[in-house]
Amino acid sequence: MSAAMYFNGYANGDVVAEGSFMGNHTFAVQKGLNLGVALFIVRIDPLNPFEIPLLNTIILLSSGATVTYAHHSLIQGNRKGVLLGIILTVILAVIFTGLQGLEYYEAPFTISDGAYGSTFFFATGFHGLHVIIGTLFIAVAFFRILSYHLTDHHHLGFESSILY
Structure with a gap:
């Protein structure tokens, strides 16, 4: 990989680097990520914790x-x-x-x-x-x-x- 693909030792695709160092997690991106997690949880039929x-x-x-x-x-x-x-x-x-x-x-x-x-x-x-x-x-x-x-x-x- 070229040096341009790294930022402070993180690959550009790294979520930590994107959100913490590169400033790519704007409010709209954060809202989309939260919606994605919510949809992920809703679509899985989890086990009943009381069984x-x-x-x-x-x-x-x-x-x-x-x-x-x-x-x-x-x-x-x-x-x-x-x-x-x-x-x-x-x-x-x-x-x-x-x-x-x-x-x-x-x-x-x-x-x-x-x-x-x-x-x-x-x-x-x-x-x-x-x-x-x-x-x-x-x-x-x-x-x-x-x-x-x-x-x-x-x-x-x-x-x-x-x-x-």
Whole structure:
């Protein structure tokens, strides 16, 4: 590209450069961009946030409570509480993952439906992957607790899985 196509290190097509440095975002352009965003939002049939998304939020918050219960039980030497807390946490994580799969299946849009679809599936997909990895991490800690590898003073792997 020629030097004329850049302004302060930004390509001429860059929205930041156009609006901030080049002064190309006049009132009429700003109004058009706002209308474009509004039309984009109106044309997508988004998910109802009071259905699966709300349920999954409740499940995630509950799993935080159950894993905290398991951790405190381990510190207090309550083996039964540790096992119950971890089992409940893993069950909640599996339910969350299943509901996210159902949400994907029932979504009225796809990943190829523009910015909304690709952003939705990218963000929720990476979060879902995070939950799956965390579930595996906690499951490993569960088997280590079953095998008496972790104690009230020696459980770094379990703490790491909680922090993850």
